[in-house]
Amino acid sequence: MRKVLMAAVAGAMAAGAPAMAQETLKVGFVATFSGPNAALGEHLLQGFQVGVDHAGGKLGGLPTEILKEDDQLKPDVGVQVVRKLIDRDRVNVVAGVVFSNVMMAIHKPLTESKTPMISANAGPSPIAGKLCSPYFFAASWQNDQSHEAVGQHLQTKGVKRVYLMAPNYQAGRDGLAGFKRYFKGEVLGEVYTAVNQPDYSAELAQVRAAKPEAVYVFYPGGMGVNFVKQYAQAGLNKDFPLYSAFTVDASTLPAQGEAAVGTFTAAFWTADLDNAASKRFVADYRKKYGSTPSTFAAQAYDAARLLDAAIRGAGGKVSDREALAAAIKTAKFESVRGPFRFNTNNFPIHNFYLVETVKAADGSLEQVNRGVVFKDHADSYVGDCAMK
Amino acid sequence: MDPILLLTQALNGLQLGVMLFLMAAGLTLVFGIMGLINLAHGSLYMAGAYAMAAVFAWSGSFLAGLAAAVAAAALLGVAIEMAALRLLYRRDHLDQVLATFGLILFFNELARIIWGPAAIFVTVPAALSHTVEILPGAPYPAYRLVVIAAGVAVAAGLYLLIARTRLGMLIRAGASNRTMVSALGVDIGRLYTAVFALGAGLAALAGAMAGPILSVEPGMGEPVLILTLVVIVVGGIGSIRGAFAAALLIGFVDTIGRAFLPALLRDLLAPSAANAVGPALASMLIYLTMAVVLAIRPQGLFAARTG
Known part of the structure; x- marks a missing residue:
């Protein structure tokens, strides 16, 4: 027994030896x-x-x-x-x-x-x-790629009139610009709200009045929780399908709950x-x-x-x-x-996929893959890069 | 202009207004009667939202959640008043601001330790999760209608309390001359505690009712605190009537500004300029309102203390 142990120690030391130089x-x-x-x-x-x-x-x-x-x-x-x-x-x-x-x-x-x-x-x-x-x-x-993928999806789907919303800061403006790079239909409204604005009732009433075919938003973090809940509470999700990027994700979905069901986003990967x-x-x-x-x-x-x-x-x-x-x-x-x-x-x-938030049979909320939007999608800024 | 849209936006403004009033009523009383600037008022709002969320999830009853939120925050208010704020009444406003700002940090961190940093889930009670057609073609969330009704009811109740009861009389007296009230043999310490508990309960009610609409997370009290400070300055410090008028004014100005100003600018300016100026101007509008009111009436719309 003791011999075996000794041998094991020696072996371990021998195996460890080259690692010293590593x-x-x-x-x-x-x-x-x-x-x-x-x-x-x-x-x-x-x-x-x-x-x-x-x-x-x-x-x-x-x-x-x-x-x-x-x-x-x-x-x-x-x-x-x-x-x-x-x-x-x-x-x-x-x-x-x-x-x-x-x-x-x-x-x-x-x-x-x-x-x-x-x-x-x-x-x-x-x-x-x-x-x-x-x-x-x-x-x-690249940050714009998700926005671009949703824009492309609505374009392919033949949607003609959309309503856009984002917080009033650089990432919000970049996001909607990325969306519009691939969506060529009519933009009925492009609304920028204050960063960390808690209530969107005023803006949501305008959405209903504009009667778009789809709504696209970028509201990361707590803003997304507020927005998605209020969108569903106002009954807008029944009439105007909600598309978003970085708004419904693993961090916000638990607090959004069923309000997020039926919303779409785009991602490079889904768990399924x-x-x-x-x-x-x-x-x-x-x-x-x-x-x-x-x-x-x-x-x-x-x-x-x-x-x-x-x-x-x-x-x-x-x-x-x-x-x-x-x-x-x-x-x-x-x-x-x-x-x-x-x-x-x-x-x-890489590829981008359309992602839908659904309620699974066991009552949990899941984000499932609804097919490829972009195949081998490159970002839009590579042309400005001096590296070849 | 579309009358249905206008009506919806008016309701939105009213709803924001009554929520702001619930917050402002407590803050303006504390400021007016005790001379204390309590920045931690937003923390009581947050406490209300979290208490409601916890009890609602545990019991399944929204009303139980509301009651628990108000009770818990009133008790918390008494505890804060006795443990911390009592030491601050005689200090100057800068010390009060520093100390109560410290309380904000403390309570945000406490919420983070207990409930975690991410927003927690609170839903609208099932009975109120539908929309109501206030006019044909104008659906409005039933829950928000209830919030408006509750806010108006509380405002009416508060009016009766202040105008018709002995406590109300003392509060009014305290707001106009607190030295005289204590000279007349009123236990001013107990009055302070009662007022503070009342304000805390109202803030918690606002937070609890906002829970299903907003994201319940650490730091949720600060954005509403800023609006509330604007309301009490516009309304006149210490005046409940002023707080009510100013809360509705700020609620309407903010809502109407956000709803219609960007579109209006798009008709007047080039699209890119309108897109840049519109959102900035819409979020500045309430501060411009405050500046105009203060320029015309530096004491606010209804000043409690005269002379």
């Missing part, structure tokens, strides 16, 4: 973990964690250390934690980030220090265009997508966290899988940042969304 992977994971949107950061981290589990706890075969940092949805705090990760913790790569305003702020310190960044959510247009960098990668999408990578991810995520993964979790899972493949491609040399970035660009991995490849600006070219 590098350790340090991943800075930055996301919003506090405030009303903290759930989104948790979704990202959980998805990423399942990706690390699928690599046997070792991304690219390297001992992996994840340093979790909260950006508090404040760009200045984001910059502080990223500088700390780069200068003090000397991370090899940064991943995560829920919000575009944080991403815009941390983009400069990351690219200047040549630290590879893998976005698990935010994909702001300047970074896809003029500010594109060989060190920035989106495992998610039929491919091996997605099925494995959904099954193991359910086992670990007891719920169906959100799109946020799926994006972060892909970020981890991408990083795993890239490190293997770079031969485990994560301290060479240039080589690591080059390896991320050419990494081959099985994305949960199916076909995935980077465009010249390091944003994905």
Whole structure:
């Protein structure tokens, strides 16, 4: 018995020996973990964690250390934690980030220090265009792509008259512009409401009076909870089908409840997508966290899988940042969304699907896939990117 | 203009107005009688919404939820008054603002610890989840009609309380000259606590009724607090009548502005300019109203304290 134990220890030591010479992977994971949107950061981290589990706890075969940092949805705090990760913790790569305003702020310190960044959510247009960098990668999408997909769907469907609403800030204006890039029918009203406005009764009365064929809105977070509930309470969902982006998702659906049933959105992935990578991810995520993964979790899972493949491609040399970035660009991995490849600006070219929120037989709310809207969809800003 | 749309928007304005009145009534009394600026009034609104959500989900009864919300917030109000605000009556307004702002942070964080950061689910009671045709072709959510009715009823009840009861007499006396009231042998400490509990209960009623319409989440009290401050300044600090008039005024101005101003500007300006100016102007309209009222009547529409 004792001999066996000795042998086991010796064996373990022998197996461990080459690891001493091996590098350790340090991943800075930055996301919003506090405030009303903290759930989104948790979704990202959980998805990423399942990706690390699928690599046997070792991304690219390297001992992996994840340093979790909260950006508090404040760009200045984001910059502080990223500088700390780069200068003090000397991370090899940064991943995560829920919000575009944080991403815009941390983009400069990351690219200047040549630290590879893998976005698990935010994909702001300047970074896809003029500010594109060989060190920035989106495992998610470019922000406009969901808006464009809904616009395209209504265009294909033959809808002629729509009514548009969004909060009065940059992302709201960008979102509706993205929608109109592919929807060519008549826009009966394009209404911008105050950011964090709680009540939409005045605007909803105008919607009814305008009698559109469909309504398209962008109301992320708590605004989406208010809007979708009030839309249903006013009885508008019976007469005017509601389409949205980033409004009905895993973070808001529990509070929207049945008010969200029958609304449509667009996404690059749904939990019922039929491919091996997605099925494995959904099954193991359910086992670990007891719920169906959100799109946020799926994006972060892909970020981890991408990083795993890239490190293997770079031969485990994560301290060479240039080589690591080059390896991320050419990494081959099985994305949960199916076909995935980077465009010249390091944003994905991928499919978009129409998604409907339905009530399942057991009474729970689910977001189900209603078919492809875009096949191999590239973003609209790649032309502004100098990288070839 | 479309009369049906106009009627719907008038109801929307009325509904916002009565909700604002419930908030403003408590705040203006506390300000007028105790001379205390209580920024944590929005926290009591939030407490009402959360208490309603919890009891509604547990008991399945919306009315039980409302009653629990009002009772819980009134008790919470008494606790806050006794534990914290008593120490602030003699301090200047800046100290009060700082301390009650601290209370906002405390209660938001507490809500986050208990219920989590994400919005929680509250639905309209099943009996009121339909729409009512107020005119043919003008459906209006039944729940919002009930909110209007409840708000008007509470306003009437408050009027009777203030105009016809002994407590009301003391409140009016306290608002116009609190030193004299205490000199006449009234226990001013108890009056303060009662007024504060009353204000807290009204704020909680507003929060509880808003629960099914709005998202119940930490920090939900602050947007409505800002509107409420505008209402009490416009109405005249300490005046219930002023709060009622100003709440309706602000409710109508905000609703009508948001509904019709952007469309009006589109007729006057180029589309891109109208799209840029319209939403900004619509959200500024209530502050412009406040500026105009203050320029003409610096003491507000109905000043409680004369001389």
